Amino acid sequence: MELAAVFPDPPxxxxxxxxxxxxxxxxxxxSTEAAAxxxxxxxxxxxxxxxxQDPEGAWALCRxxxxxxxxxxxxxxxxxGSQLADLELRNDLFDDFCLTPFHPVEVEARLKHLFWRGxxxxxxxxxxxxxLALNLETYQASIEGRPLDLTYMEYELLKFLAQNPGKVFTxxxxxxxxxGYEYYGGARTVDVHIRRLRAKLGEEQANLIQTVRSVxxxxxxxxxxx
Amino acid sequence: xxxxxRDYVLRTVEERCVRLIRLWFTDVLGTLKSFAISPAELExxxxxxxxxxxxxxxxxxxVQESDVLAIPDPNTFEVLPWGDPKSPEARVFCxxxxxxxxxxxxxxxxxxxxxxxxxxxxxxxxxxxxxxxFFYFAPPERxxxxxxxxxxxxxxxxxxxxxxxxxxxxxxxxxxxxxxxEYSFHEDAPSQHEIDLRHDNALTMADNIMTFRLVVKEVAxxxxxxxxxxxxxxxxxxxxxxxxxxxxxxxDENAFYDADDPHNLSPVAKxxxxxxxxxxxxxxxxxxQTINSYKRLVPGFEAPVHISWARxxxxxxxxxxxxxxxxxSATRIEYRSPDPACNPYLAFAVLLAAGMKGIAEGYVLExxxxxxxxxxxDAQLGALGIGQLPQSLSDSLKVMERSELxxxxxxxxxxxxxxxxxxxxWRGYKTHVSAYEIDRYLRAL
Numbered sequence: 001m002e003l004a005a006v007f008p009d010p011p012x013x014x015x016x017x018x019x020x021x022x023x024x025x026x027x028x029x030x031s032t033e034a035a036a037x038x039x040x041x042x043x044x045x046x047x048x049x050x051x052x053q054d055p056e057g058a059w060a061l062c063r064x065x066x067x068x069x070x071x072x073x074x075x076x077x078x079x080x081g082s083q084l085a086d087l088e089l090r091n092d093l094f095d096d097f098c099l100t101p102f103h104p105v106e107v108e109a110r111l112k113h114l115f116w117r118g119x120x121x122x123x124x125x126x127x128x129x130x131x132l133a134l135n136l137e138t139y140q141a142s143i144e145g146r147p148l149d150l151t152y153m154e155y156e157l158l159k160f161l162a163q164n165p166g167k168v169f170t171x172x173x174x175x176x177x178x179x180g181y182e183y184y185g186g187a188r189t190v191d192v193h194i195r196r197l198r199a200k201l202g203e204e205q206a207n208l209i210q211t212v213r214s215v216x217x218x219x220x221x222x223x224x225x226x
Numbered sequence: 227x228x229x230x231x232r233d234y235v236l237r238t239v240e241e242r243c244v245r246l247i248r249l250w251f252t253d254v255l256g257t258l259k260s261f262a263i264s265p266a267e268l269e270x271x272x273x274x275x276x277x278x279x280x281x282x283x284x285x286x287x288x289v290q291e292s293d294v295l296a297i298p299d300p301n302t303f304e305v306l307p308w309g310d311p312k313s314p315e316a317r318v319f320c321x322x323x324x325x326x327x328x329x330x331x332x333x334x335x336x337x338x339x340x341x342x343x344x345x346x347x348x349x350x351x352x353x354x355x356x357x358x359x360f361f362y363f364a365p366p367e368r369x370x371x372x373x374x375x376x377x378x379x380x381x382x383x384x385x386x387x388x389x390x391x392x393x394x395x396x397x398x399x400x401x402x403x404x405x406x407x408e409y410s411f412h413e414d415a416p417s418q419h420e421i422d423l424r425h426d427n428a429l430t431m432a433d434n435i436m437t438f439r440l441v442v443k444e445v446a447x448x449x450x451x452x453x454x455x456x457x458x459x460x461x462x463x464x465x466x467x468x469x470x471x472x473x474x475x476x477x478d479e480n481a482f483y484d485a486d487d488p489h490n491l492s493p494v495a496k497x498x499x500x501x502x503x504x505x506x507x508x509x510x511x512x513x514x515q516t517i518n519s520y521k522r523l524v525p526g527f528e529a530p531v532h533i534s535w536a537r538x539x540x541x542x543x544x545x546x547x548x549x550x551x552x553x554x555s556a557t558r559i560e561y562r563s564p565d566p567a568c569n570p571y572l573a574f575a576v577l578l579a580a581g582m583k584g585i586a587e588g589y590v591l592e593x594x595x596x597x598x599x600x601x602x603x604d605a606q607l608g609a610l611g612i613g614q615l616p617q618s619l620s621d622s623l624k625v626m627e628r629s630e631l632x633x634x635x636x637x638x639x640x641x642x643x644x645x646x647x648x649x650x651x652w653r654g655y656k657t658h659v660s661a662y663e664i665d666r667y668l669r670a671l
Contacts, residue, residue, distance in 0.1 A: 138241045139234050147242060149305035151404055152234045171478075186351060186477045188555075192426050199401035 002045020005029045005038075005072070007061050008053055014104065015050060015078070022108040031057065032064040043070060046115065048107075050078040052100055055086065062093040074114035078102060127162045129220055132201075132208060134159055143205055150200065153179070157193050161209060161219035170216040190217075231300040232272045239265045239316065242305055248317040249276060249296050250436070252334050254285025254640055255515070255647070256569025258436050260317075261296075272298055275323060285643045286322075286332040294330050296320035302433055307402045308444060319433050331639035334571035338432055341575040341635060345582055350474040350481060352578050355408070355425035355558075356435060358566050359466035360442060361459050362389050362417045363452045372459050374417035375451065388451075393419055396445045403441065405434045414528075415463035425471065425558075428578065432570040435468075439566070457514070457565035458521040465522030467529060468566040470577065471547075473558040474498065483557040489537065490557060491546065496591040499535055499544055499559055501584020502577065503592070506533045506543055506563070508629035509576040510615055511622035511648065512636075513564035517655045520618045522565060525600045530562045533613045534595035541599045543615070563615060572636065579635035620652045 006019065009030035019026050026048070029035040035044070047065055051058040058077070065072040074095040079086065081099060096110050125136040131144045139155060141148040150158065157178050161169070169177075171187035179189065194217055198206040210218045239247065247268050248260045261278065263271055270276075275297035280286035286294065302319040309315050322333035329336040345352050363372040375389050389412070397407045406424040413420045421442075423434060439455060446453035458465035474481040474494060482495035514523065522529050528540060535544035543563055549556035564573055583589075595612060602610075616622040623645060626632050633641045 139237045140241050147305075149238075149242070149307075149402070151304060152231045152301055154404065155234065186475055188351070188353070188475055188478060189427075192424075192430075195406045195424055196404045199406040200404065202401075 002042065003027055003040050004046040004048060005035050005044045005061075005065070006047070007035075007049045007058055009034065011048075012050060012052065015048070015102075015107070018102075018104040018107050019048065021104070022111065024111065029061070032061050035061060035064065044072045046111075047072050047075045048078070048111070049075065049094075050100070051083055051086070052078065052080060055083060059086070059090070059093065062090075066093050074111075074117070076107070076111060076114060078107075127159065129162055129165055130208065131205065132162065134162055143201065148200060150197075154193060154197055154200070157190075158197055161217070165220035166218065168212045168215055168218045174217065232269075235272065235300045235303045235318070236269055238303070238305070239268060242316075243313050244305065244316045245313040246315045247271075248306075248315060249298060249320050250317050251296060251320045251322055252436055252569065252571060253283050254332060254334060254569065254572075254643060256334070256567070256572070257284070258440060259283060262315075271296075272300060275320075277325070280322070280330075280332065283332075285640060285647065286330075293325055294332075295323040295325055295327075297323055304403055307399055308448075317437075319436075331637050332643070334569055334575075334640070335429070335432070337636055337640060338429055338571040338575045340637075341578045341582075342427075342429060345474070345578055348582065348585070349476050350582075351476075352428045352574070353425045353473050353475060353558075354428045354431045354574060355423055355471040356431065356566075356570075357420055357422040357467075357469040357471070358435070358438060358455075359413055359418060359420045359464075359468070360453055360455050360566060361415070361466060362392060362419065362446060363454065363459070365450065365452050372452075372454075374415075374460070388449075389417060389419060392446060392449055392451060393421070395449075396442055397421065399441050399445060400438060403437055405437060405441075413464065415460065418464065418466065425473070428574045432574055435566075435570040455566040457516060457519045457567055461521075464527045465529060466566055467522065467562065468564045468568065470561045470564055470573070471558045472498075472561060472577065472581070474581075480555045480557050482559070483554040485554070489546070490554070494585055495557070495559065497584040497587075497589050498581035499546075499584070500589035500591040501581045501587075502544060502559075502561060503533055503535060504589060505576075505580035505583065505629070505631050507613070507616055507622075507625045508632050509580055509626070510563065511619065511626040511644075512576045512632065513568050513573045514622065515569070515619075515648065516565075516567055517619050517651065519565050519567065520616070520622075523563065523615055523617075531614055532595070532599045532607065533615060534599060534610075535559075535591075536594045536596060539594075539596060539598070542595055572640070576632055576635050579631055583631055618652075619648060619655075623648055623652065 004024055004026045006026045006028050009028035011028050027038055029038055049058050049062055062075060065075060077094045077097045078100050079097055087097060095114055098107050098110055127134040133142050141150055141155065160178050171190040174190045175187050194209055198209055201208060208220060212218050244265060246262045248262050250258060250260050253259055263276060275295035277293055277295055279292050280294035281292035298318040298320050303316060305314050305316045321335055322330040324330050342352060362375045366372055393410055397410055400407055408422040408424045410421045442453045455466060482492055483490055484492035523531055525531050530543040532542060534542040536542045537546045545560045545562060547560055561577060592611065616625055627645055
């Protein structure tokens, strides 16, 4: 899960505890400047903003996180009952809210739901390469949109290769990384499975997996364009 | 590993909307058996197996202990490439166990597993690659001679080659089922075809042959054609064999290869071959299990008759092909008598047992037979010490019956059942009066 910004700095202790117990990765920021200075290269993965102590600062931060080319999402605000009116006309500044004092389980559930909806956290991981797609979440592979039915070991081998395109692996490395050391079939097993995969990929895609003479196998093009 | 395999299978069933899972296993005679379960039952089946009444299966239980357990081997789970692509079916091979969880003695897959385990304990992995021949015929009618689809010869290429397109469809289907093909071509006889599979470990290959036979028949049937693995369907032309290429690997090394030997054959290879040759007659009932099998094993049709070996002489039982480009890992031997109507699990089990016996006992390999054995007289063959394979199913059974090697390899249960079943088959045949006899004797005598 990506790093989330949490306001204020330090956040209320019960909020910090809830985030930790929920397994979220977060960093406290006390101002818009601090949020900008501490932003990870890939951008904030979300934000939790508590309006209890400093409503002005809180909404300023929300505005700075949302009014930009790629708005930070998801954003959860925590407001007290008397602050509910502040939500009006600010729908674009947050994705969901929670009333304070909050129930930890509710905050966690709302955040998980937000991350799920936004595709963060549990986003199905896709590995794609030249018409081949592997969905690591569902174990499904497809080629040019058609399902590619694989046995378990074929899938594991293809996944390992496709996650490391352009890299040459020896059969021994593939055996230890994909099968594990306890497998006794020897590196010949790797050759057998590579053949099965090529046969399944079909003539047009069979060269996705290339034999590198007297070394091993490479998925896709070499990094050096040879 | 097992848990993630199970997860993979369960998830795939869900994601691909598989509506039926076929549990496959094989009876003693090598017939593929199947029963289907719904996706809801699969998790339970993977965990605990599915109970079924084994007494209905040839060579399985005696009636008083009839229930057995089919436990799916999740690594063999495969979505079937035919049927409705929107709600496909899948298959998984099963090992059969007794209700107490021990391997079931009547299960050929377990017999092969046992032999592979023994070879593994000696440090070897057993690889095989079969060349499988078969015929395409017009749908057969009872009591008539089969009608070939074409009269084409070896390697013929014609535009109206129906069989060629059947073969292409078959290969595509095989390849989507994890069965890579090495070569395929039109064989000598009319409508006869050969498909050579790429080597794999023996257990997977036995599974593959079961799948192969089904795929060939399915594709043919979908095109209104009958495919058959009968060893000798037509008199006067070649029969269908299943040459088995074999090698043993010790880790990544081909244990059959020796750079210092003039023929590049290691002592392991030589003892293995000596084991096969010494026990060849004993295992023939398993590698050639039908009455019809022995009508193929006659001189003149490229099938072996004599128990001998050679490097490039196709009249012997074992041929040692010369590997391409001197590739050491391709060193192998080709055992030429089996036919595609055998039970591949049992055939591989007895082949391995015979070869391993040769290694364990350090059998010495006799010199190769370089001449064309079909041209030698019995006296000349006798002088060379070259014997013959059994001439009939009855002869084979008599030799097998006395074989400790085969009894041990198959286990008491299958050994006894097989002999009983096949003796009955022979008795039935012996009382049959054939058209040949009527033609030959009715008017003359």
